[in-house]
Amino acid sequence: MKIKVVKFGGSSLADARQIEKARDIIMSDPDRRYIVVSAAGKRHNDDDKMTDLFINCHEIKDDEIKRKTIEDKIRTRYIELVKDLDVDFDVEKELDYIFEKDKNETHVDFIASRGEYLSAKIISKYLNATFLDMAGVIIFGKDRKIDYDTSYANIRTAIEKVENDYKDESVRIIIPGFYGSTEDDDVVTFSRGGSDITGAVVARALNADIYENWTDVSGVMFADPRMAPNAKPIEYITYTELRELSYMGANVLHEATVYPVSKVGIPINILNTNSPSDKGTMIIASIPSIAKRNVVTGIAGRKGFTSILLQRALMNEEVGYLSRLLKIFENENIPVEHCPTGIDTISIVMRSEFLNGKKDRIIQKIKDELAPDLLNIEENLSLFAVVGEGMVYHKEVIMNIFKVLSEANVTVKMIDQGSSGINVIIGVKDSDYESALRALGSLQDIS
Numbered sequence: 001m002k003i004k005v006v007k008f009g010g011s012s013l014a015d016a017r018q019i020e021k022a023r024d025i026i027m028s029d030p031d032r033r034y035i036v037v038s039a040a041g042k043r044h045n046d047d048d049k050m051t052d053l054f055i056n057c058h059e060i061k062d063d064e065i066k067r068k069t070i071e072d073k074i075r076t077r078y079i080e081l082v083k084d085l086d087v088d089f090d091v092e093k094e095l096d097y098i099f100e101k102d103k104n105e106t107h108v109d110f111i112a113s114r115g116e117y118l119s120a121k122i123i124s125k126y127l128n129a130t131f132l133d134m135a136g137v138i139i140f141g142k143d144r145k146i147d148y149d150t151s152y153a154n155i156r157t158a159i160e161k162v163e164n165d166y167k168d169e170s171v172r173i174i175i176p177g178f179y180g181s182t183e184d185d186d187v188v189t190f191s192r193g194g195s196d197i198t199g200a201v202v203a204r205a206l207n208a209d210i211y212e213n214w215t216d217v218s219g220v221m222f223a224d225p226r227m228a229p230n231a232k233p234i235e236y237i238t239y240t241e242l243r244e245l246s247y248m249g250a251n252v253l254h255e256a257t258v259y260p261v262s263k264v265g266i267p268i269n270i271l272n273t274n275s276p277s278d279k280g281t282m283i284i285a286s287i288p289s290i291a292k293r294n295v296v297t298g299i300a301g302r303k304g305f306t307s308i309l310l311q312r313a314l315m316n317e318e319v320g321y322l323s324r325l326l327k328i329f330e331n332e333n334i335p336v337e338h339c340p341t342g343i344d345t346i347s348i349v350m351r352s353e354f355l356n357g358k359k360d361r362i363i364q365k366i367k368d369e370l371a372p373d374l375l376n377i378e379e380n381l382s383l384f385a386v387v388g389e390g391m392v393y394h395k396e397v398i399m400n401i402f403k404v405l406s407e408a409n410v411t412v413k414m415i416d417q418g419s420s421g422i423n424v425i426i427g428v429k430d431s432d433y434e435s436a437l438r439a440l441g442s443l444q445d446i447s
Contacts, residue, residue: 002210004029006025007199007212007213008214011216013037013123014043021276023127035127036176036198037175050077051116054098078118088125089125098114109186109188110187112179113178130166132173132174134175138155140188141182146180146190177198177199179198197257199211199257200268203260204266217272218275219234219280220281220283221234224249227437230444231441234281238285238389241297241298244422244423249300249301249302253270262285267282269283270283296386296444298388298444299441303380305337307377307378307413307427309374309375310348310372312371312373316344324370325370328365329348335354337350338383381429382428382433383414391423400443401426405440
């Protein structure tokens with residue numbers, strides 16, 4: 001019997017009909033025994049994600065009237081879901097406890113995690129499976145970072161106990177995603193989308209044969225299909241390529257998901273709950289020789305960057321100039337995304353959000369400590385990652401990037417290629433984002 005860890009996203013669990021589809025997928029394969037679930041997502045475009053509603057409750061908990069309105073909205077949806085699934089579960093009692101406990105909570109994490117908690121509780125009843133809470137199992141340190149080794153050991157112990165208690169290794173176990181706790185039992189959540197990480201951590205702990213991630217698309221697309229309608233699904237992609245695309249905005253899978261499974265080579269299969277016969281995308285360590293691959297694997301982009309350009313004559317002869325510059329950003333706790341350089345120039349690229357309230361102070365520090373001849377700030381930039389492990393061997397890729405952007409009348413503000421050759425970073429104005437994405441989408445035809 002294979003070990004398959006299966007994770008269903010919020011869109012796959014948004015209502016009773018979607019949960020029925022997930023049930024059919026689970027029951028169609030006896031190897032799908034470890035099921036990680038997200039909170040219920042949107043049922044339609046104007047709907048709310050359950051996690052958003054819970055967080056909103058916490059944020060306005062001092063306004064009893066507004067909070068009551070949101071609490072009622074949450075209650076109505078869960079009561080309808082339990083009724084539609086015809087499960088014996090006192091969800092109102094659970095919600096009473098959640099709302100009351102949240103009133104004394106400083107952090108939002110407890111109530112933010114309850115969407116996953118309730119999904120797992122309800123689905124375990126629906127499937128006649130066992131609920132396994134991750135509080136006290138997945139452990140976070142005081143720095144709110146996951147303790148992987150302790151968590152792996154705890155997961156193995158907890159699952160072995162369930163299977164021993166049932167005297168049945170085929171029992172299905174339903175696991176809420178997105179959260180764990182400190183050793184003091186305070187609930188801690190991952191960043192949004194973190195149920196993907198829970199699935200990967202469980203897969204690594206169990207040394208699974210595969211980690212299936214079920215969502216509402218048939219795999220990772222070459223580009224965002226909303227703006228590049230001809231984008232095709234990617235059949236195979238490496239862990240490294242996927243991390244590059246996820247970090248730059250491809251949101252099928254949380255960027256931190258790859259880390260646990262890549263260490264031991266567990267493949268991830270991105271699949272579509274609404275079209276379960278589709279092959280989806282297989283994320284693996286290296287591409288099999290039989291796979292048909294284009295030169296460019298995929299592209300992804302993100303808005304909201306700022307570039308600070310310094311120019312100083314004979315900069316290249318000043319020992320420690322770049323170090324002193326980066327130290328300014330380090331002291332302000334601002335992560336630097338990219339740092340293209342010339343003989344007399346340096347550009348520091350960062351997310352604009354990290355500059356809020358700090359920009360004027362940083363500029364003054366640069367002037368005082370580094371005395372640049374020229375200092376220029378460019379805001380409202382978008383960055384695109386053009387990703388493919390084979391690109392370094394194909395000189396036509398860079399030529400085609402400039403060609404398609406020029407034809408789309410998009411000006412390139414920055415280009416940066418790392419020494420690994422796996423990706424090329426392109427900077428354009430935010431106003432050119434959609435035009436650039438559509439143009440770069442044509443790179444999927446380079447073979």
